[in-house]
Amino acid sequence: xxxxxxxxxxxxxxxxxxxxxxxxxxxxxxxxxxxxxxxxxxxxxxxxxxxxxxxxxxxxxxxxxxxxxxxxxxxxxxxxxxxxxxxxxxxxxxxxxxxxxxxxxxxxxxxxxxxxxxxxxxxxxxxxxxxxxxxxxxxxxxxxxxxxxxxxxxxxxxxxxxxxxxxxxxxxxxxxxxxxxxxxxxxxxxxxxxxxxxxxxxxxxxxxxxxxxxxxxxxxxxxxxxxxxxxxxxxxxxxxxxxxxxxxxxxxxxxxxxxxxxxxxxxxxxxxxxxxxxxxxxxxxxxxxxxxxxxxxxxxxxxxxxxxxxxxxxxxxxxxxxxxxxxxxxxxxxxxxxxxxxxxxxxxxxxxxxxxxxxxxxxxxxxxxxxxxxxxxxxxxxxxxxxxxxxxxxxxxxxxxxxxxxxxxxxxxxxxxxxxxxxxxxxxxxxxxxxxxxxxxxxxxxxxxxxxxxxxxxxxxxxxxxxxxxxxxxxxxxxxxxxxxxxxxxxxxxxxxxxxxxxxxxxxxxxxxxxxxxxxxxxxxxxxxxxxxxxxxxxxxxxxxxxxxxxxxxxxxxxxxxxxxxxxxxxxxxxxxxxxxxxxxxxxxxxxxxxxxxxxxxxxxxxxxxxxxxxxxxxxxxxxxxxxxxxxxxxxxxxxxxxxxxxxxxxxxxxxxxxxxxxxxxxxxxxxxxxxxxxxxxxxxxxxxxxxxxxxxxxxxxxxxxxxxxxxxxxxxxxxxxxxxxxxxxxxxxxxxxxxxxxxxxxxxxxxxxxxxxxxxxxxxxxxxxxxxxxxxxxxxxxxxxxxxx
Numbered sequence: 001x002x003x004x005x006x007x008x009x010x011x012x013x014x015x016x017x018x019x020x021x022x023x024x025x026x027x028x029x030x031x032x033x034x035x036x037x038x039x040x041x042x043x044x045x046x047x048x049x050x051x052x053x054x055x056x057x058x059x060x061x062x063x064x065x066x067x068x069x070x071x072x073x074x075x076x077x078x079x080x081x082x083x084x085x086x087x088x089x090x091x092x093x094x095x096x097x098x099x100x101x102x103x104x105x106x107x108x109x110x111x112x113x114x115x116x117x118x119x120x121x122x123x124x125x126x127x128x129x130x131x132x133x134x135x136x137x138x139x140x141x142x143x144x145x146x147x148x149x150x151x152x153x154x155x156x157x158x159x160x161x162x163x164x165x166x167x168x169x170x171x172x173x174x175x176x177x178x179x180x181x182x183x184x185x186x187x188x189x190x191x192x193x194x195x196x197x198x199x200x201x202x203x204x205x206x207x208x209x210x211x212x213x214x215x216x217x218x219x220x221x222x223x224x225x226x227x228x229x230x231x232x233x234x235x236x237x238x239x240x241x242x243x244x245x246x247x248x249x250x251x252x253x254x255x256x257x258x259x260x261x262x263x264x265x266x267x268x269x270x271x272x273x274x275x276x277x278x279x280x281x282x283x284x285x286x287x288x289x290x291x292x293x294x295x296x297x298x299x300x301x302x303x304x305x306x307x308x309x310x311x312x313x314x315x316x317x318x319x320x321x322x323x324x325x326x327x328x329x330x331x332x333x334x335x336x337x338x339x340x341x342x343x344x345x346x347x348x349x350x351x352x353x354x355x356x357x358x359x360x361x362x363x364x365x366x367x368x369x370x371x372x373x374x375x376x377x378x379x380x381x382x383x384x385x386x387x388x389x390x391x392x393x394x395x396x397x398x399x400x401x402x403x404x405x406x407x408x409x410x411x412x413x414x415x416x417x418x419x420x421x422x423x424x425x426x427x428x429x430x431x432x433x434x435x436x437x438x439x440x441x442x443x444x445x446x447x448x449x450x451x452x453x454x455x456x457x458x459x460x461x462x463x464x465x466x467x468x469x470x471x472x473x474x475x476x477x478x479x480x481x482x483x484x485x486x487x488x489x490x491x492x493x494x495x496x497x498x499x500x501x502x503x504x505x506x507x508x509x510x511x512x513x514x515x516x517x518x519x520x521x522x523x524x525x526x527x528x529x530x531x532x533x534x535x536x537x538x539x540x541x542x543x544x545x546x547x548x549x550x551x552x553x554x555x556x557x558x559x560x561x562x563x564x565x566x567x568x569x570x571x572x573x574x575x576x577x578x579x580x581x582x583x584x585x586x587x588x589x590x591x592x593x594x595x596x597x598x599x600x601x602x603x604x605x606x607x608x609x610x611x612x613x614x615x616x617x618x619x620x621x622x623x624x625x626x627x628x629x630x631x632x633x634x635x636x637x638x639x640x641x642x643x644x645x646x647x648x649x650x651x652x653x654x655x656x657x658x659x660x661x662x663x664x665x666x667x668x669x670x671x672x673x674x675x676x677x678x679x680x681x682x683x684x685x686x687x688x689x690x691x692x693x694x695x696x697x698x699x700x701x702x703x704x705x706x707x708x709x710x711x712x713x714x715x716x717x718x719x720x721x722x723x724x725x726x727x728x729x730x731x732x733x734x735x736x737x738x739x740x741x742x743x744x745x746x747x748x749x750x751x752x753x754x755x756x757x758x759x760x761x762x763x764x765x766x767x768x769x770x771x772x773x774x775x776x777x778x779x780x781x782x783x784x785x786x787x788x789x790x
Contacts, residue, residue: 016614017614020612020613020614020617021614023495023612024608024609024612024613027493027496027608028605028608028609028612030261030262031262031601031604031605031608032601032605034261034262035262035597035600035604036601038262038597039594039598039601042597043590043593043594043597046586050583050586050590053583054583054587057576057579057580057583060576060579061576061577061580073572073576073577074577076570076571076572077571077575077577079567079570079571080569080570080571080578081581083563083564083567083569084316084564085316086557086560086561086563086564087320087323087561087564087565088312088315088316088319089547089561090564090565091315091319091323092547093547093548093549093554093557095326095330095331095544095547095548096544096546096547096548096549096550096551097548097549098327098330099331099334099335099544099545099548100545100548100549100550102331102334102335103189103335106188106189107160107188107335107337108160108186109133109160109161109162109184110160110161110162110163110166110328110331110332110335111133111135111162111165111166111172112165112166112167112168112170112172113136113137113138113165113172113176114136114138115134115135115136115184116133116134116136117131117132117133118131118132118133118134118183118207118210119132119203119207119210121192121203122192124202124203124206126199126202127192127195127199128191128192128199128200128203129187129188129189129190129191129192129195130185130188130200130203130204130207131185131186131187131188132151132183132184132185132210132211133183133184133185133186134181134182134183135172135176135182135184137176138176141177143176143179143181143182144179144181145215145217145218146215146217146218147178147179147180147218148180148218148219148221148222148245148447148448149180149181149182149211149214149215149218149221150171150175150180150181150182150183150221150222150224150444151184151185151207151208151211151222151223151224152165152171152172152183152184152185152224152226152229153185153223153224153225153229153233154185154186154226155227155229156187156228156229156232156337156339157228157292157295158292158293158295158299158336158337159292159296159332159333159336159337160186160187160189160332160335160337161184161185161187162184162186162332163226163332163427163430163431164224164430165182165184166332166431167328167431167433169433169436169437170430170431170436170440171226171430171436171440172184173436174436174437174440174441174444175444178444178445180222180444181211181214181215181218183207183211183221185204185207185229187337188337189335189336189337189338190289190337190338191289191338191340191343194340194342195340195342195343196340196342196343196346196364197235197342197347197364198364198365200232200343201232201236201239201364204232204236205236205239205240205243208220208221208223208236208240208243208244209243212243219245220243220244220245220377221244221245222245222246222248222447223236223237223244223246223247223248223377224247224248224250225247225248225249225250225252226250226251226252226429226430227251227252227253227389227390227426227430228253229252230249230250230251230252230253230254231252231253231254231357233247233249233252234249234252234254234357234372234375234379235357235362235364235370237375237377238370238372238374238375239364239370239374241374241375241376242376244375244377245377245447246377246378246379246380246447246450246451247375247377247378247379247380248380248443248447249380249381249382249395250382250429250430251382251383251384251387251389251390251395251426251429252390252395253351253352253389253390253394253395254351254357254358254394254397254398255355255358255393255394255395255396255398255400255401256351256352256353256355256358256394257355257358257497257500257501258391258393258394258397258492258494258497259391259393260391260393260490260491260492260493261496261604261608262604263388263391264391264394265302265600265603266298266302266388267394267500268603268604268607269298270348270352270353270500270503270504270507271499271500271502271503271506271607271611272607274507274510275348275353275503275504275506275507275508275510276348276349276353276507276510276511277507277510277511277514279344279345279348280341280345280511280514280515280519281514281518281522282294283340283341283345284341284519284522284523284526285522285526285530285531285534286338286531286534286535287526287527287528287530287531288340289338289339289340289341289531290338290339290340290341290343291336291338291535291538292336292337292338292339293336293535293538293540294538296333296336297540299389302389303388303596304595304596305588305589305590305592305593305596306589309585309588309589309592310589311326313585317585320569329431334544336541345511346364348507349507349508349511350362350363353500353503353504353507354504354507354623355497357370357398358372358398358401358402359401360372360373360402372398372402373402373403373408373412373414375414376413376414376698378414378415378416378417378450378451378453379415379417380417380418380419380443380450380460381395381399381416381418381419382395382418382419382421382429382439382443383395383418383420383421384420384422384423384424384426384428385420385421385422385423385490386421386422386423386424386425386428387424387425387426387429388425388426389426390426391490392420392489392490393490396418396420396486396489397487397492397494399416399418399483399486400483400486400487403483404635405482405483406456406457406480406481406482406483407635407709408635409455409456409457410454410455410457410705410706410709411455411635411638411640411641411706411709412455412702413698413699413701413702413705414455415450415451415453415454415456415458416456416457416458417446417450417460417478418457418458418459418460418481419439419443419459419460419461419462420459420489420490421435421439438462438474439462442460442462442474442476443460445476446460446476446673446676448677448680449673449676449677449679450676451680451694451697451698452679452680452683452701453478453671453676454662454665454666454671454701454705455701455702455705456480456705457481457482457483457486458478458479458480458481459479459481459485460476460477460478461476461477461478461479462474462475462476463475463476463477475672475673476672477671477672477673478670478671478672479669479670480670498617498620499607499611499617499620500611501620501621501623502611502616502617502619502620502623503611503620504620504623505619505620505622505623506619636710641706641710644703644706645706645707645710645711648707648711648714648715648718649718649721649722650721650722651722652688652722652728653688653722653723653728653731653732654688654692654700655700655703655704655722656719656722656723656728656732657689657735657736658704659704659707659708659715659719660733660736660757661679661736661740662701662705663708663712663715663716663753664736664740664750664753664754666709666712667747667749667750667753668747668750674741675739675740675741678738678739678741679739682735682738682739683697716753716756716757717760719757719761720760720762723761729761729762730763732761733757733758733761733763736754736757740754
């Protein structure tokens with residue numbers, strides 16, 4: 001605990017406190033300026049555009065028609081608007097009925113695919129409400145049991161499961177079309193009594209073991225984690241590093257204190273709403289379960305114009321064509337799920353308020369800290385600048401917080417690849433068809449070869465599209481990056497995170513006070529009946545039930561709806577009253593957006609004014625990132641690195657080829673995927689690599705990467721000691737030339753390096769060729785033929 005009074009002389013505190021106050025003032029000014037300019041820029045332009053459209057519409061009505069024509073067009077528009085209103089109300093009634101039926105059925109996943117239950121978590125030694133499903137491929141899609149399986153973990157954030165596969169162009173569809181077996185992790189609406197996140201993690205580990213048993217000849221499963229399923233995937237792999245294959249982390253909030261001043265208002269909720277206390281209060285009022293409807297309401301408040309008006313107007317404006325897509329999405333959006341008090345408390349305290357997972361302080365069990373550095377599987381992180389729920393800083397900064405620098409990533413033999421989209425929103429990362437066809441497809445293709453990539457930190461680029469929609473071809477490349485590149489990819493103010501350390505400390509104190517005062521009394525008053533009544537009274541549920549057959553007044557609408565269904569759209573597209581409707585709808589949306597932006601500005605400035613003071617920073621000092629554990633670690637002096645360097649002159653053909661490839665990759669600073677694919681073909685299907693197995697190949701790549709990193713000059717000079725015979729030297733250069741490709745495409749320093757290696761190995765230029773031998777052609781060609789005929 002902090003001492004009540006510091007022993008440090010008062011004079012020593014003054015400069016630091018003045019600096020803190022100066023930074024606070026600058027942030028407040030920056031925040032106010034940012035919001036003012038943003039509101040003036042965006043809403044000024046929108047208001048001007050709306051005024052022009054309104055004036056044009058009024059002019060069309062006044063000049064283009066006689067009074068009789070205007071009256072006729074108005075009546076035509078009015079009849080069509082009444083028809084669309086009746087059909088819209090009928091869609092909302094159908095949504096309410098679907099919600100009721102969905103809940104009565106136990107809220108099954110909203111998958112667009114048939115499936116079978118492989119493992120029911122309720123039957124495990126520690127029962128949980130999770131299940132492992134096997135996705136059954138649709139007709140015409142062939143899945144190969146020897147291909148790497150996919151296990152997709154959907155977010156448990158208030159909604160149900162299935163968003164990763166609720167339409168053909170989805171994560172599930174991409175993996176199935178590539179021939180991979182696909183498994184999906186889902187969960188029932190209510191948790192098992194006493195269920196905790198450690199038991200959930202153990203259940204997911206058992207799911208992976210079952211997948212491995214079903215596919216003994218396939219590589220370890222890819223684990224895809226969406227949103228909160230992303231940090232769950234990292235926890236799963238950190239606790240079970242031997243079970244997982246490559247990890248794909250989509251829009252996952254891990255470094256939850258991170259963000260940008262002027263953006264990302266959701267991260268201020270903990271400080272302004274009382275930390276973990278509201279979650280504890282709602283859990284106690286719910287009889288020990290936290291209602292996911294609260295989380296959904298928080299998401300909706302991020303963009304109220306869209307969630308409370310815009311999506312309904314979109315339905316109303318084109319109800320004849322949007323009925324199906326609206327109902328499909330709303331079925332998932334309204335399928336509220338629950339978590340136990342212990343689960344939501346861990347999530348809030350350890351992750352969203354405490355930020356302990358990124359800091360290496362999170363514990364699923366007392367005394368057992370989760371260290372993300374323990375993960376040995378390659379990791380692909382997908383973030384977006386358009387994501388207002390998980391901004392890129394929260395998706396990426398955990399990498400900076402976990403490792404000393406990019407060198408540590410390489411020394412540990414880890415491969416971390418990140419990709420930042422420019423504009424797609426949070427849900428679009430998981431459900432957008434265009435994202436599925438491009439980003440998810442290219443990620444799935446990359447996973448076939450990712451383990452042939454030299455350890456390190458990379459940014460994945462997808463460029464130069466060719467072909468029509470649905471038949472696109474993309475060029476994928478991987479560029480070496482440093483930690484500072486992550487911090488400059490999007491604006492970061494890491495120093496502001498001290499404010500959130502104070503929030504974490506306040507949350508801890510508030511939870512202690514709540515546990516000892518309010519909780520005992522509240523628990524004695526709450527009954528199952530009152531908990532159920534409070535759940536049913538939640539506005540999100542009430543608003544849906546009002547438009548369902550549970551409302552006895554709705555049958556009165558039946559004649560109105562039947563009339564609307566008998567009508568056909570009759571309004572002409574150029575009807576000015578239709579345009580007037582659109583302008584008025586956009587003005588309502590803009591007004592709601594303006595109120596949201598003003599709210600966010602007030603929200604942020606209030607937070608900065610409260611938590612940016614020296615007193616708050618003093619309070620939060622115990623919760624700050626312990627940078628000492630990351631400083632002063634000399635990786636070269638570590639025993640493992642010294643052992644590898646001591647054996648630099650020992651090795652064989654395999655070690656020599658790997659070292660040459662690592663050196664070539666280092667000289668380029670980036671690698672195209674076609675080269676990576678050729679490298680994977682050689683490592684997986686050509687001796688002496690094929691018989692090694694993936695674990696030994698991974699160790700060899702790690703060892704040679706360390707040698708190339710710390711002793712690049714000697715790494716080249718000692719190549720003749722590894723490749724002792726003329727036959728080995730010729731074969732090594734043949735393999736390397738096949739992988740690196742045409743020399744005409746090489747950068748000058750890469751060309752110089754390979755010529756230097758040829759000179760050292762005593763192989764003349766005219767004895768090396770870019771054309772592979774028949775042995776290489778046959779090994780690669782046979783593999784391709786086996787793949788096509790399976």
